[in-house]
Amino acid sequence: MKYGVLGTGDVGRTLAGKLVELGHEVVMGSRTKANEKALAWVAEAGPRAGAGTFEDAAAFGEVVVNGVSGQAALAALQAAGAENLAGKLLIDVCNPLSFEEGRLRLSPVESDSVGARIQRTFPEARVVKALNTVNCRVMVAPGRVPGEHQLFLCGDDNEAKARTVALLGDFGWPADRVFDLGGIEAARCTEMLMPLWFTLMQKFGHADFNYEIRRGSGSPS
């Protein structure tokens, strides 16, 4: 498969690297054609890896992964071009974070989310929100964290979600550890985990953790 991965940060490089490792062809997209981090990644990742603009990456990919930070995501996707996203699975991994005097802020939040906003802005893309509740190293190596911890996804297109579940399986996440939360409006559920996630990360001193939903029977007594 051909993937366009938007973003040259830790998330973009980690996901792009895993996709190449799995045998896919990947073009990593950034604002400029000759982004240094993207070129360094290409040199390391080998012949199935390429780099270009956001537009180049989105045009190349049969599937597009948004690994750009949440505050920059819409601009990056605009640069990628609606016509290069139309009809394609667009996996949105970002969280709409910023920091103000060291304190995490989240916008949009509450009744909205960046995932839902992306779907509204690009109605022909098939947006699936996924992977945004774990650190990028855990995304592609769930065994870094012990136990049957889980991922969440949501989106309006069931076939796009099924394809995402299959890809997560290739990343090491069995399908029964992926919770489908429903339509893309559920993206707020996972984006709003960020304040807890960040607080736990500071408490633990590292990002190798995840949530496991434990479930009882719901019996009345």
Added chain:
Amino acid sequence: MKYGVLGTGDVGRTLAGKLVELGHEVVMGSRTKANEKALAWVAEAGPRAGAGTFEDAAAFGEVVVNGVSGQAALAALQAAGAENLAGKLLIDVCNPLSFEEGRLRLSPVESDSVGARIQRTFPEARVVKALNTVNCRVMVAPGRVPGEHQLFLCGDDNEAKARTVALLGDFGWPADRVFDLGGIEAARCTEMLMPLWFTLMQKFGHADFNYEIRRGSGSPS
């Protein structure tokens, strides 16, 4: 010990009942002196149980538990009276929820929380946010959910937090399953779990579930 429990809903009645069962004396507070649900609870709970206004309950309690819904909490605590909360451990269990066309809304949210707002409004109370991430039946019977799932708490007063951890121990939560997230400003971390909690509750069809934080080593490779 003497407890004042504010609120006659499921949360208030469940926590008040557990406190009586543990041998404490409890006055359940509501807006009116002769709230039917409170009187029914007293009849059932026996001689260590009483009912009265929010003010009666707060004046009676050496510890006060806010089991009133998040949207009504500040008014209930105003009615309880700052002088009846001063210097006391005030365990805040609420979430600032409302529903709009069936959709969960949360206010305050993001940079604020109802827990932090309560502490600001009643600076002499020793507010600890706790228990607001699980259904009330799970609060007092963690065994309803299998596994080593956890609770979170936060607050500005370490001694108040230590006393809350001890009480949670009496409820069945070992101290190593209670995460201290820091000062009361961390209340937003747990209140913002509500959209996910509510979506999972709808998905599972019951509320017998909880989060278990799974943690790896954080090793570099």
